[in-house]
Amino acid sequence: MKTAPSRNRLPELLGVLRADESDPRVQELLHEFGTEPSSTRERSVGEPARQVRRLRYRSGGEIILHDGAVAGVVLHVAHDARHVRLAEWIGTGNRATLDDLETALGRKASFAGLRTPYFAVDRGFVTAVFAPDGWNMPGNLLRLTITADQPGLVPAPEDDDCPGCSDLLRRSASGAVDVEATVEALSTAAAAGALKEDAHWVRLDDLLPLQASGLMERAESQLRCLRCARTVCFTLTRDGRPEFQYCSFDQARRRHMSPVPPVEQWGDATRLAAEEQGMRYVAHAAGSWFLVRKGEDLYLDARYSYSGLIDSSALIHLNPSEVRLYRKSGHTFLSRLAAAIHNSAPYQKESPYFARDLYRRPEGARLRDEVSGAIAEHTWIAQQRRGDGER
Numbered sequence: 499m500k501t502a503p504s505r506n507r508l509p510e511l512l513g514v515l516r517a518d519e520s521d522p523r524v525q526e527l528l529h530e531f532g533t534e535p536s537s538t539r540e541r542s543v544g545e546p547a548r549q550v551r552r553l554r555y556r557s558g559g560e561i562i563l564h565d566g567a568v569a570g571v572v573l574h575v576a577h578d579a580r581h582v583r584l585a586e587w588i589g590t591g592n593r594a595t596l597d598d599l600e601t602a603l604g605r606k607a608s609f610a611g612l613r614t615p616y617f618a619v620d621r622g623f624v625t626a627v628f629a630p631d632g633w634n635m636p637g638n639l640l641r642l643t644i645t646a647d648q649p650g651l652v653p654a655p656e657d658d659d660c661p662g663c664s665d666l667l668r669r670s671a672s673g674a675v676d677v678e679a680t681v682e683a684l685s686t687a688a689a690a691g692a693l694k695e696d697a698h699w700v701r702l703d704d705l706l707p708l709q710a711s712g713l714m715e716r717a718e719s720q721l722r723c724l725r726c727a728r729t730v731c732f733t734l735t736r737d738g739r740p741e742f743q744y745c746s747f748d749q750a751r752r753r754h755m756s757p758v759p760p761v762e763q764w765g766d767a768t769r770l771a772a773e774e775q776g777m778r779y780v781a782h783a784a785g786s787w788f789l790v791r792k793g794e795d796l797y798l799d800a801r802y803s804y805s806g807l808i809d810s811s812a813l814i815h816l817n818p819s820e821v822r823l824y825r826k827s828g829h830t831f832l833s834r835l836a837a838a839i840h841n842s843a844p845y846q847k848e849s850p851y852f853a854r855d856l857y858r859r860p861e862g863a864r865l866r867d868e869v870s871g872a873i874a875e876h877t878w879i880a881q882q883r884r885g886d887g888e889r
């Protein structure tokens with residue numbers, strides 16, 4: 499770190515976080531940004547709904563309010579018509595690289611995911627957003643966002659305007675959530691490749707029949723937006739109060755849901771036939787392997803790991819002699835086979851299981867989703883959402 503920051507007005511920005519719009523500190527900052535916002539955008543987000551207001555000023559400053567309280571302050575730096583002079587706020591130029599920001603803020607950046615650098619400062623966080631070609635070249639910095647919540651643990655306040663996922667909740671004329679239309683909108687977005695369904699939760703196609711069965715208190719589908727990486731959690735509840743929430747990866751996997759009852763209890767004839775033809779759970783050994791079947795064929799999903807860097811699994815179609823041994827000695831044989839797979843380092847071509855690993859084939863991603871769906875009720879994620887993993 500070279501020189502101390504010549505100018506540091508971060509405390510002013512941090513001081514308004516979570517404060518009400520009427521708070522004098524917020525009013526002062528708004529005044530600093532300009533007399534009138536050059537644009538005001540309002541939207542209702544999710545269900546239960548949150549009111550989001552974005553007040554952007556010609557000076558390049560912006561305040562984002564959630565239900566009337568400050569959720570984030572954005573300093574727009576990009577060289578369009580409206581941008582701040584960063585030198586006046588944190589003592590570095592608008593063409594700052596990540597190194598320059600580290601010098602100005604007097605600390606190293608942390609990362610949310612691989613692409614989002616941020617700085618933990620007193621009582622808050624400063625996230626730096628750069629153009630896609632990177633943070634080492636001057637002129638790529640687009641904006642700094644100041645939040646009270648740690649980036650990555652909750653979605654960024656700017657994400658509520660994501661073109662990929664922000665307009666999928668449908669309401670009827672009365673304002674109530676239109677469940678069928680929302681399922682339809684989510685399905686369409688998933689089919690178009692904007693969202694990806696998480697196979698560990700209820701399939702979107704199963705949500706309505708499951709709710710109609712009355713067997714589940716909460717049935718939830720989760721879909722990840724490929725653009726902003728938020729997870730849409732759409733939940734149908736027995737008491738008829740649906741929820742539609744945008745979550746970070748971390749928040750999404752911590753959500754609770756009771757086990758999905760066997761499909762025989764709620765599926766119609768078509769769904770049952772599809773289930774019979776699809777991948778089905780047979781057995782598992784915690785932390786080691788899953789056995790699934792498709793028709794008469796048996797597949798072993800065997801976990802392997804190496805020195806903390808590699809932790810994945812291989813999918814092996816059991817050959818006739820392996821099936822015979824499984825019929826003879828059951829789980830003992832499968833555990834032995836899983837250990838042999840792990841010990842052979844199946845991520846290397848030399849392993850006899852490398853070529854047999856169906857996850858390495860072109861259809862691997864689809865197979866992994868099918869297996870995830872089949873074993874969804876038997877994974878640690880299922881334990882987490884039932885609350886078994888806590889206490």
Ligand SMILES: [Zn+2]
Nearest residue numbers: 660663723726
């Ligand atoms: Zn999105």
